[in-house]
Amino acid sequence: TQMQKRVYAWESQWWSLDRRDAVVGTFDAHNNHSDYELLFKGFETQGMTALDFGCGPGRNIVKYAKRFGRIDGVDLDYRNLLNAKVWADHNSIADNNCVAKCELYLCNGTDLSCIGDGKYDLVMSTITLQHICVHEIRQNYFKEFCRVLKPDGRLSFQMGFGSPSPNTVGY
Numbered sequence: 001t002q003m004q005k006r007v008y009a010w011e012s013q014w015w016s017l018d019r020r021d022a023v024v025g026t027f028d029a030h031n032n033h034s035d036y037e038l039l040f041k042g043f044e045t046q047g048m049t050a051l052d053f054g055c056g057p058g059r060n061i062v063k064y065a066k067r068f069g070r071i072d073g074v075d076l077d078y079r080n081l082l083n084a085k086v087w088a089d090h091n092s093i094a095d096n097n098c099v100a101k102c103e104l105y106l107c108n109g110t111d112l113s114c115i116g117d118g119k120y121d122l123v124m125s126t127i128t129l130q131h132i133c134v135h136e137i138r139q140n141y142f143k144e145f146c147r148v149l150k151p152d153g154r155l156s157f158q159m160g161f162g163s164p165s166p167n168t169v170g171y
Contacts, residue, residue, distance in 0.1 A: 001076075001108075001109035001110055001134075001137065002109075004076060004109060004131065004132070005076055005077065005109055008023065008056075008075075008076060008077040008080060009077050009079060011023045012056075012057070012077050012079035012080045012083060013079060015057050015079075015080075015083045016083075017086065017087070017090055020057070020059075022057075023056045023057055023080060023083075024056055024057065024059055024127070025127075027057075027059060030059060030126075030127070031059060031063055035158070036063075036126060036158065038158075039124055039126070039156040039157075039158060040067070040156065043154065045064075045067045045068055045122065046067070046068075046069070047068075047069040048068050048069055048121035048122050049068065049069055049070045049071075049072075049119065049120050049121050049122070050064070050068045050070070050071040050072070050120060050121065050122040050123070050124055051071075051072050051073070051074060051115070051119070051120045051122070051123045051124070051148065052064075052071060052072070052073045052074070052124055052125070053074055053123055053124065053125040053128060053129075053141070053145070054074070054075060054076075054125055054126075054127075054128025054129070054131075055073025055074060055075050055080070055081075055084055055104070056075060056080050056083075056084070056128075057080055057083035057084050057086075057087050058073060058083065058084030058085070058086075058087040058088050059087070060073075060124070060126060061073050061084060061087070061088055061093070061102055062087055062088055062091045062093055065088075065091075065093040068122075070102065071102055072102050072103040072104065072105065072120075073102060073103075073104050073105070074104070074105040074106075074107050074112065074114070074115065075104075075105075075106065075107065076106070076107050076108070076109040077106075078106055081104040081105075081106060084104055085104065088102060109137075110137050110140060111140055111141070111144050112141070112144040112145075112147070112148055115148045116148070117147055117148065118147075118148070118149065118150050118151070119148055119150070120148050120149055120150060120153060121149070121150055121153050121154065122149075122153060122154045122155075122156060123145040123148065123149060123153070123154075123155050123156075124155075124156045124157070125156075125157045125158070126157075126158040127158065127159070129141070129157055129159050130159040142155075
């Protein structure tokens with residue numbers, strides 16, 4: 001967890017509106033990657049309250065703002081959350097009636113104790129979980145996702161990007 005915090009603290013300092021590839025890698029390529037739509041295949045998201053786990057600089061918060069009633073973010077790096085606010089403000093998501101003002105949470109890298117029980121209809125995550133190398137921490141996050149979900153809530157995760165990716169599997 002400390003290693004991850006150091007890496008993302010280092011990466012997030014380089015992120016800006018003009019240099020969006022820090023933290024995420026290929027920011028615009030991720031935004032344009034059609035497979036991300038599969039995260040929501042088979043269910044209606046309008047009006048849902050969603051949590052983007054590992055939100056980084058807010059790419060998904062902005063990308064999916066119109067899809068949800070509200071989309072919040074959680075990350076282990078404070079500067080990432082500041083960058084997410086910059087990205088959301090730059091894209092005027094609150095001003096365009098796309099989403100209520102999003103909440104951004106700073107987690108400790110091992111759990112979601114910063115978030116109350118049963119707040120979300122959906123917990124989603126893209127290109128994040130594969131970076132949690134300690135099995136017990138990842139397993140604990142799965143328990144935490146269930147805790148912060150409302151009854152009958154949904155989990156939707158993506159752990160690879162592009163094709164062909166090593167160990168890519170079909171959806």
